[in-house]
Amino acid sequence: MQAIKAIVIGMGFLIVAGMAILVYGLTNTFEPSKSSKGGDGSAAFGTIRATLPSGATVQGTDLDGDTMLVRLAMPDGGVQIMVFRLSDGRQIGTIDLQSQR
Secondary structure, eight states, X not given: OHHHHHHHHHHHHHHHHHHHHHHHHHHHHHSOOOSSBOTTSOXXXXXXXXXXXXXXXXXXXXXXXXXXXXXXXXXXXXXXXXXXXXXXXXXXXXXXXXXXX
16 A cells, blocks of 8 residues: 555656656747747848948838848839848849839
């Protein structure tokens, strides 16, 4: 009888300890990052400096995951899209859209 009582008490302790570890693990996983990383784990890159073409104005921006698109209205009526990777702040491409004349 003493052995069964010890086993039940031990199993109860293991259940409580397991639940405490589970709660700790869940709260630690979902805690916002305290470092300088973004919500998706991308490293902060600081300030992006990009030179706009002469006479261009920013029409808008779009974010898609780690990519940012900047739409520019060009003085000749065309549109230019600058593509940036947010994880490192680099401009990874430019798309020039010209209207047919």
